[in-house]
Amino acid sequence: MGHYKLFLSLLLFLCLLIGSCSPHQPSSYKKSKALLDTFVTITVTADSQDTADIAIENSFDVIERFGNLVNFFSDESELSAINRNAGIRAVRVSPETLDVMEKALFVSEKSGGAFDPTIGPEIKLWDFLNKTKPSDAEIKKNLPLVNYKNIIIDRGKSTVFLKKKNMLLDLGGIAKGYAADLAVQALKQKGISAGLVAVAGDIKAFGLKPDKKPWVVGIKNPRQKSNDDELIARIQLSGKAISTSGDYERYFIMDGRRFHHLLTPQTGYPASACRSVSVISDEGAIADGFSTALFILGPEKGLELAKKMGMDAMIINDKGAIHTTPGLEGKLTIERNH
Amino acid sequence: MKETIKNTTMADRLLFLFLILASIAGIFISRDALSQGSDVSIEIDGKPAYTLPLYTDRLLSIDGPYGPILIEIQGKRVRVKESHCPNQLCVREGWISKGVIVCLPNKLVIIVGSGKKDRQRGIDAITG
Numbered sequence: 001m002g003h004y005k006l007f008l009s010l011l012l013f014l015c016l017l018i019g020s021c022s023p024h025q026p027s028s029y030k031k032s033k034a035l036l037d038t039f040v041t042i043t044v045t046a047d048s049q050d051t052a053d054i055a056i057e058n059s060f061d062v063i064e065r066f067g068n069l070v071n072f073f074s075d076e077s078e079l080s081a082i083n084r085n086a087g088i089r090a091v092r093v094s095p096e097t098l099d100v101m102e103k104a105l106f107v108s109e110k111s112g113g114a115f116d117p118t119i120g121p122e123i124k125l126w127d128f129l130n131k132t133k134p135s136d137a138e139i140k141k142n143l144p145l146v147n148y149k150n151i152i153i154d155r156g157k158s159t160v161f162l163k164k165k166n167m168l169l170d171l172g173g174i175a176k177g178y179a180a181d182l183a184v185q186a187l188k189q190k191g192i193s194a195g196l197v198a199v200a201g202d203i204k205a206f207g208l209k210p211d212k213k214p215w216v217v218g219i220k221n222p223r224q225k226s227n228d229d230e231l232i233a234r235i236q237l238s239g240k241a242i243s244t245s246g247d248y249e250r251y252f253i254m255d256g257r258r259f260h261h262l263l264t265p266q267t268g269y270p271a272s273a274c275r276s277v278s279v280i281s282d283e284g285a286i287a288d289g290f291s292t293a294l295f296i297l298g299p300e301k302g303l304e305l306a307k308k309m310g311m312d313a314m315i316i317n318d319k320g321a322i323h324t325t326p327g328l329e330g331k332l333t334i335e336r337n338h
Numbered sequence: 339m340k341e342t343i344k345n346t347t348m349a350d351r352l353l354f355l356f357l358i359l360a361s362i363a364g365i366f367i368s369r370d371a372l373s374q375g376s377d378v379s380i381e382i383d384g385k386p387a388y389t390l391p392l393y394t395d396r397l398l399s400i401d402g403p404y405g406p407i408l409i410e411i412q413g414k415r416v417r418v419k420e421s422h423c424p425n426q427l428c429v430r431e432g433w434i435s436k437g438v439i440v441c442l443p444n445k446l447v448i449i450v451g452s453g454k455k456d457r458q459r460g461i462d463a464i465t466g
Contacts, residue, residue, distance in 0.1 A: 037440060037442050
C-alpha cells in the first residue's frame with residue numbers, strides 16, 4: 001500500500017513538472033547584437049520564442065537605422081553632414097536626428113551648459129588609450145567652438161545648423177539612451193508588454209519579469225578591486241530608464257591625476273568632483289544626458305538639479321561617498337561591502 | 339543482488355530512476371555555476387567563430403573586410419592589438435578581462451564572460 005502511495009506521489013510530481021514546462025507560460029527571452037559601436041542586449045517577456053524573436057529583431061533594426069543616422073565615424077551619416085557643413089549651411093535631417101538633437105539641447109539648457117553636445121572639438125584632442133593629454137594652448141584654442149547656443153534647429157524645415165565653422169557635434173552622451181527609448185517603443189508596438197533594453201550601460205525597462213517582479217539593474221563600483229564587474233548598488237526598475245557616467249571608462253592617470261572623457265564644456269578639462277553618477281528617468285535620452293550633466297556639476301548642484309527636474313540620481317563623489325535623491329528609498333540596495 | 343532487485347516494486351525502480359536523473363542534472367547545474375568568464379568568444383557577422391580559453395596567452399589573426407585583425411590574449415585579458423578599420427574604436431578599447439569589445443566595421447564582437455554570474459546574482463543588466 002505504501003508503495004502505491006509513493007508511486008502516486010511520484011506520478012503527481014512528474015505531472016506537475018511537465019505542466020510547469022507548458023509552452024504558453026510567459027518566459028524571458030534574451031538576444032544581443034553589436035550596434036551603435038557597442039553591445040546591445042534586449043530581454044523580453046513573451047509567450048513564445050517566435051514572438052520574442054520578431055519583436056527583438058525589429059528593435060535591433062530600429063537601433064541600427066538610428067545608429068546609421070548619428071554615426072560620428074561614417075561620412076554617410078546625418079551627423080557627419082551637420083559637422084561637415086558647420087558654418088556653411090543648415091542640413092535637412094530625419095525626424096529621429098531632429099528629435100535627439102532637441103533632447104540634447106533640452107538637457108544643455110536645463111543644466112546651464114554642463115551637458116553640451118558641441119564638445120566634439122575638445123574631445124578629439126584627447127587620446128585616452130595612448131595617454132596623450134593636449135596642451136593647455138590647444139584646449140584653450142578650441143573652447144570658443146564649444147557652445148550649444150550655436151546650434152540652430154528649425155523644426156518646420158527639419159534642419160540643424162552649426163553656426164561656427166569647425167564646430168563638431170558629439171552625440172555620444174545621449175544617443176545610446178535615445179536608442180533605448182526607440183527600441184522600447186518598437187517592442188511595445190510589436191505587442192510586448194515587458195522587457196529590458198540595455199544599450200551598453202544605458203538601460204530602459206518596462207513591465208514586470210515573468211515572476212511579476214521588477215527588473216534589477218546593478219550599478220558598477222567605480223573603483224573595482226577585481227576584474228569581476230563588482231557592483232556598488234542594485235536598483236529595481238520598471239517603466240524607467242537608467243544611465244551612468246563614470247570617470248573609469250576612458251581614462252589615464254598622469255602625475256597622480258586622473259584624466260577621463262567627461263570634460264567640462266567651459267574649461268575643456270575633465271570634471272573631478274565625482275567618480276560616477278547614475279540618473280533614473282522616464283526617458284533613456286534624458287537619463288543619459290543628465291548623467292553627464294550631473295557628473296560635470298558635482299554632487300551638490302547635481303542633486304539639486306535632479307530634484308528640480310523630478311529625476312532620481314545616485315552620485316558617488318570623489319571620496320567615494322554615496323549621495324542619493326529621496327525617491328530612491330526602497331528601490332536602491334547598496335551592496336554589503338560598501 | 340538478484341534477490342534485492344527481484345524484491346523491488348515498480349515504485350522503487352521509478353524512484354531509483356528519478357534519483358539518477360536528479361544527480362545527472364546536479365552535475366550540469368554545478369558545472370554551469372562554476373564556469374565564470376573563463377572563455378573568450380569571438381563572433382563574426384553575428385555568428386560564433388571561435389571560443390578560446392582566457393588563461394592561455396596567444397595571438398590570433400582573423401581576416402576582416404579591412405584586412406587582418408590581430409587579437410591578443412595575455413594574462414587573462416584580451417584586446418584587439420591591430421585592426422585596419424577606419425575608426426579604430428576596437429583598438430582604443432584596450433585590454434578587457436570581462437565584457438565586450440565591438441568592431442562594427444569588421445562586424446566583430448569579442449565577449450569575455452557569459453552573464454551567468456549576473457544571473458546568479460539576480461541581476462538583469464549592469465549600468466556603468
